Amino acid sequence: MPKSQLKKSNHDKVPGKHAVNNKPLVEESGASGCASFSQRDTKGQREEGNMANLDVILQELREFRQENSEQLRDIREDINKTKNRIDEAEERIAEAEERLESVEGAVSELLKLQTHMEARLTDQEGRSRRDNIRIHGVCEGAEENSPSVIYFVETLLKENLDLPPFSDLKIERAHQALGTKPPADAPPRSIVVKFASHRTKEEIIKTAWQKQGFVYQERKVNLDHDYSPEVLKKRKEYVEAKRVLREKNIRFQTPFPAKLRVFFQDGTRIYGSAEEATKDMAAKGLPVVFKPPETWVERIKRLSWSAVSRGRETETPASRTGFKEKLETFRRSERL
Incomplete structure (x- = not known):
């Protein structure tokens, strides 16, 4: 077969890629175009979906910010109200403490007077019983x-x-x-x-x-x-004191004027009062047998509910710090 015919037959069997008007080449380019169009559509849909999601997120953020603003406004109002109530409570507590101090002072004076009147009454009762x-x-x-x-x-x-x-x-x-x-x-x-x-x-x-x-x-x-009941109580304490000291080989007597003579094993000592003897015996490790009368300060501490409940037995009105001073000290420590 001649070479020209052979080349022609080969061209007829195998379609070449360089043939522009060849049918297979046209079909391949159409398929690739459809694929590119579908990709662009999908990408556009994705972009539109993302934009819609962003709008939703922005809307939710705006609503969340608005809700937070409203809540913060309410919290500020509550804080301001609470602060006003605390300030009012501080003022009222300070006034109450001032009134309490003045009342305790008045009560102490009344207890002094009551102690004096009780002593006078006991003396008058004793005089009426002398016969x-x-x-x-x-x-x-x-x-x-x-x-x-x-x-x-x-x-x-x-x-x-x-x-x-x-x-x-x-x-x-x-x-x-x-x-x-x-x-x-x-x-x-x-x-x-x-x-x-x-x-x-x-x-x-x-x-x-x-x-x-x-x-x-x-x-x-x-x-x-x-004797009056008060004197009988003192006499009973006196007898009990003699009994306790007798067990310690200690004797005492009350010579005139009203003093206390105590006979220890190492010597004799004269005290000016039962309170002085009690302190000296306590220092020596001996039992306390003379109970001094309750003072007005001790009576206030015993009768005052506030002093007992707050553990202020050793605190006096003169050394007591006011409520405002305590609060200011606390605030300064918080700032530091």
């Missing part, structure tokens, strides 16, 4: 067979103290001590006797003390002064 004696140990109901208690007491004293039978004891009143009748196994109540003459009363009680009492109906009967 009285108490007879301890007489059985309950022993005066039932007598015409009166006065007659029973006169007979009792004349017979047991060896007094003249026709002597006038000048008894104004006589009665048993006030109170309910004790049980049969309890000590009987005492009999209070008031004399019209203080001299007669002193003679009778002196005679009874010299005889160290007497026995009536198989019971020991003693006579003593008619």
Whole structure:
């Protein structure tokens, strides 16, 4: 076969890429164009979706910012209201503390006056009882067979103290001590006797003390002064103090004028008051037997609920820091 025919046949079988009008070449270019168009459409849709999402996000951010602004505005208003209420509370607390300090000062003055009046009242009560004696140990109901208690007491004293039978004891009143009748196994109540003459009363009680009492109906009967309850309490403490010190081989007495003489093992010492003796004995490690009376400051601390609840037992109104000063100190420490 000639070469020209062979080349022609080859060109007919295998379509060349350089043939512009060749049909397969046209079809391939059309497919690639469609693909590029679809890619551009997808990209555009993506961009439109992203823009829509951005708009939604921006809208949500605007709404969130607006909500935050409204909430912050409400918080500022609440803070301002709270600050105003705190300032008002600070002022009222400061005023209350000032009034409390003034009230405590007034109460302290009243307690001073009350202590003074109690001492005066105890003294007046003791003076009103100076003409009285108490007879301890007489059985309950022993005066039932007598015409009166006065007659029973006169007979009792004349017979047991060896007094003249026709002597006038000048008894104004006589009665048993006030109170309910004790049980049969309890000590009987005492009999209070008031004399019209203080001299007669002193003679009778002196005679009874010299005889160290007497026995009536198989019971020991003693006579003593008619002391007030406060004095009886002090006498009880005094007796208890003597008992405790006696166990420590220590004796004491109260010579005239009113001082306290204590006999220690290493010597004797005289104190000006029971409080002085108490402090010295406490320093030596001895038991405290003399209880001094409660002062007005101690009474305020005991009766003041605020002092006890806040632990301010050792704090006095003069050394107390005001509420405003404490608050200002706290704020300065917070700033630092």
